[in-house]
Amino acid sequence: MSLSATDAWSRLLDRARTELSDHIVETWLVPLQAAEYSGEELVLNAPDQFSVEWNERRHSALLESYAPVALGHPVKIALRVQQERLQRSQMDLFVPQKGQEQATLEPEKQPNNVTLSSLNDRYTFDTFVIGKSNDLAAAAAMAVSQAPGKTYNPLFFYGPTGLGKTHLMQAIAQEIVRKNPQTRVTYITTEQFTNDVITSIGKGAMHDFRRRYRETDLFLVDDVHFIGGKNSTQEEFFHTFNALYEAGRQIVLTSDRPPSEISKLEARLASRFAWGMVADIGQPDLEHRIAILRRKAQMDHLEHTIPDDVLHFIADHVQSNVRELEGSIIKLLAYASLKHRVVTVDLAREALRDKIRTSEGAPMRSERQDRMGVIQQRVATEWGVTVEGLQSKTRTKTLTIPRQVAMYLAREILGLQLVEIGQAFGGRDHSTVIHSLERVAETMKESAEFRGRVERVRETVRHSS
Numbered sequence: 001m002s003l004s005a006t007d008a009w010s011r012l013l014d015r016a017r018t019e020l021s022d023h024i025v026e027t028w029l030v031p032l033q034a035a036e037y038s039g040e041e042l043v044l045n046a047p048d049q050f051s052v053e054w055n056e057r058r059h060s061a062l063l064e065s066y067a068p069v070a071l072g073h074p075v076k077i078a079l080r081v082q083q084e085r086l087q088r089s090q091m092d093l094f095v096p097q098k099g100q101e102q103a104t105l106e107p108e109k110q111p112n113n114v115t116l117s118s119l120n121d122r123y124t125f126d127t128f129v130i131g132k133s134n135d136l137a138a139a140a141a142m143a144v145s146q147a148p149g150k151t152y153n154p155l156f157f158y159g160p161t162g163l164g165k166t167h168l169m170q171a172i173a174q175e176i177v178r179k180n181p182q183t184r185v186t187y188i189t190t191e192q193f194t195n196d197v198i199t200s201i202g203k204g205a206m207h208d209f210r211r212r213y214r215e216t217d218l219f220l221v222d223d224v225h226f227i228g229g230k231n232s233t234q235e236e237f238f239h240t241f242n243a244l245y246e247a248g249r250q251i252v253l254t255s256d257r258p259p260s261e262i263s264k265l266e267a268r269l270a271s272r273f274a275w276g277m278v279a280d281i282g283q284p285d286l287e288h289r290i291a292i293l294r295r296k297a298q299m300d301h302l303e304h305t306i307p308d309d310v311l312h313f314i315a316d317h318v319q320s321n322v323r324e325l326e327g328s329i330i331k332l333l334a335y336a337s338l339k340h341r342v343v344t345v346d347l348a349r350e351a352l353r354d355k356i357r358t359s360e361g362a363p364m365r366s367e368r369q370d371r372m373g374v375i376q377q378r379v380a381t382e383w384g385v386t387v388e389g390l391q392s393k394t395r396t397k398t399l400t401i402p403r404q405v406a407m408y409l410a411r412e413i414l415g416l417q418l419v420e421i422g423q424a425f426g427g428r429d430h431s432t433v434i435h436s437l438e439r440v441a442e443t444m445k446e447s448a449e450f451r452g453r454v455e456r457v458r459e460t461v462r463h464s465s
């Protein structure tokens with residue numbers, strides 16, 4: 001064994017850079033330092049306990065999975081706090097309490113269970129904050145958890161990313177299992193279901209596949225919009241759905257759009273998806289965001305660590321979705337811990353500068369700039385114009401419409417502020433941007449053809465990230 005600990009770590013880190021976002025690598029992995037390497041185990045020093053526990057939960061297994069290729073053989077990752085940093089940090093507070101962090105439903109404990117992914121036991125009704133944007137969905141979820149298979153079947157949640165669809169879906173399962181621990185639960189993403197179909201067809205094991213999926217009481221399928229265009233998967237899904245439905249088993253589905261808008265979805269499935277209740281989840285407003293942040297702080301006993309004015313500040317500036325709100329708290333705490341500073345609004349402004357959009361039009365982060373470039377490029381291609389044209393001041397109709405679409409998608413996908421969008425399109429003022437966003441929203445309602453084009457571009461942009 002000739003590699004040093006530093007070399008071994010740098011190989012794993014190189015691999016991580018190709019698989020994970022820059023943000024994750026820089027925030028969580030780069031601060032780790034290689035300490036010892038025995039050939040079988042790589043010991044990494046972390047700056048604090050929070051970092052140890054976070055990396056253990058999120059990244060250890062991933063790093064270990066890179067070892068056979070990056071180092072030529074399996075290696076175990078061990079994390080420990082760097083000796084000189086052993087003093088307790090504020091970050092420890094954000095670590096879930098013992099027993100909170102992992103799944104409640106261990107697949108092997110469930111007879112005949114085909115759960116391919118575990119549930120998150122923080123996703124309960126108790127931790128879900130209800131507001132105007134999700135009250136229908138939450139009410140339907142609670143009704144289903146009281147009488148599975150009897151009220152709304154299937155229950156279909158849809159809405160943009162990071163707004164609690166998976167949380168609510170899993171809360172139903174937690175509640176049903178709490179009341180009846182014998183319930184057989186299957187929680188699966190559409191991607192996993194698709195892979196299972198492909199593997200089972202390959203192995204000639206469809207009989208076993210069907211048996212497994214039909215022996216469940218509660219069937220939860222995440223991101224069902226990914227089923228579009230996958231014909232064999234749709235065929236199997238159709239039969240699974242029918243078998244479960246006819247047997248009175250509860251089905252819950254999530255998607256980023258309503259059933260009627262999932263492209264290349266067979267009509268018989270689209271109509272079945274809408275048989276029960278279709279409930280949308282929208283963006284929380286400011287008060288709702290504050291309530292969510294307070295609840296999160298309370299759950300992690302952070303009320304005294306993060307003052308209320310900081311929660312307000314985050315809620316005010318991070319508007320895109322709840323996952324981003326949570327990410328902001330984590331980042332803020334990591335920053336406070338690394339800098340050994342108390343959490344204040346000033347510190348939050350500093351720690352979250354890349355997430356915070358200032359009205360003075362701060363420069364965009366390079367990642368966002370890249371994504372804006374992709375949006376402009378894709379829109380330009382769809383409408384047969386040039387990116388330079390979109391960015392110019394020219395006001396011909398050929399350019400105005402695609403420019404408005406690009407602004408609309410920049411707002412929707414990147415959550416940019418109006419000022420920032422205006423700057424990226426030839427220095428337009430915010431009222432022009434508002435007008436553009438409204439025009440696109442209206443035209444999308446009026447014309448299915450136009451909506452189709454916008455959605456096509458949105459899809460290609462999303463898949464490019």
Ligand SMILES: Nc1ncnc2c1ncn2[C@@H]1O[C@H](COP(=O)(O)OP(=O)(O)OP(=O)(O)O)[C@@H](O)[C@H]1O
Binds near residue numbers: 127129162163323
């Ligand atoms: N109303 C809410 N109250 C408390 N936490 C919430 C709420 N909405 C979302 N969250 C939290 O936000 C995070 C993202 O939610 P979730 O994963 O359920 O989103 P999603 O809509 O399924 O996103 P995606 O479409 O990307 O899968 C989770 O940690 C969840 O607990």
